Amino acid sequence: MRILSLLILLVTSPLWSWGDKGHRTVSTLAIRSLPEGPRAWFQGREAEVCDHASDPDHWRQDRKEGPRHFMDLEPYGGPDQLPRTLEEAQAKLGGDFYRRGVVPWIIQDRWRDLVDAFRAGDPARVTFATAILGHYIGDAHVPLHTTDNHDGQLSNQRGVHSRWESGLVERHITAEDLAVPPAQPDKAFFVRPWDWLRASHALIPQLLEDDRDADRTTPLSGRGKARTAAYWMIFWSKQGPVVKQQLQLAGQHLGDAILNAWIAAGKPAPPAPSGK
Numbered sequence: 001m002r003i004l005s006l007l008i009l010l011v012t013s014p015l016w017s018w019g020d021k022g023h024r025t026v027s028t029l030a031i032r033s034l035p036e037g038p039r040a041w042f043q044g045r046e047a048e049v050c051d052h053a054s055d056p057d058h059w060r061q062d063r064k065e066g067p068r069h070f071m072d073l074e075p076y077g078g079p080d081q082l083p084r085t086l087e088e089a090q091a092k093l094g095g096d097f098y099r100r101g102v103v104p105w106i107i108q109d110r111w112r113d114l115v116d117a118f119r120a121g122d123p124a125r126v127t128f129a130t131a132i133l134g135h136y137i138g139d140a141h142v143p144l145h146t147t148d149n150h151d152g153q154l155s156n157q158r159g160v161h162s163r164w165e166s167g168l169v170e171r172h173i174t175a176e177d178l179a180v181p182p183a184q185p186d187k188a189f190f191v192r193p194w195d196w197l198r199a200s201h202a203l204i205p206q207l208l209e210d211d212r213d214a215d216r217t218t219p220l221s222g223r224g225k226a227r228t229a230a231y232w233m234i235f236w237s238k239q240g241p242v243v244k245q246q247l248q249l250a251g252q253h254l255g256d257a258i259l260n261a262w263i264a265a266g267k268p269a270p271p272a273p274s275g276k
């Protein structure tokens, strides 16, 4: 039974988000963007944030977990009709709105957890809450996490989800090549996730077109199996800048989220390390 669960996890988890490397990159960029005050909380804990950045992808046993990683915008009539509250979502879609995805509300909830962790003065809690918040912020920046065509299944491009968010990232991305601006205080931070979703969603048509273009290099017999080196070269040359941009934006927005949580908690200093 346990082996079966593991197999299900292995088969399905790539659809849940950036691969491990992507989520680690987002965490690294975010901590790098912080000013000294909140950054002091992560002294010596940077690796721990990265190590937990993919944890939510392994919580499949919780049946409510899946929809926390995405939001399908089509059932709402596109990005301009995005519901801002749970009540609005429920009114538009009825009882089953949850399975269409709830990522913006989860980001708000996990952000509150981070504020509480700062208030509690507990660096271990701050570290974990940051990793988890960062995961969902990262997912909101993956274009295919904002559509019901999330794996290209409606446009005959099955597998495009992991080709974009893991395949390209694993092959080409290193955090050292990416840069984020300093984190910014933002009084309207709480409504930003909807802006991120709208921007991610706008990238989908080109992403799918570039995958189709690159796929013409893949012999039919290879479909569903490995793509050719030419496929990866073409897809990267077209979508590489977008992958980098979305990782950088996710890192920047996680940095903003941490800074704003620290401010909301009253700008606390980390507790002094206890002597031996």
Ligand SMILES: [Zn+2]
Residues within 6 Å of the ligand: 016, 017, 018, 056, 057, 069, 135, 139
């Ligand atoms: Zn995820």
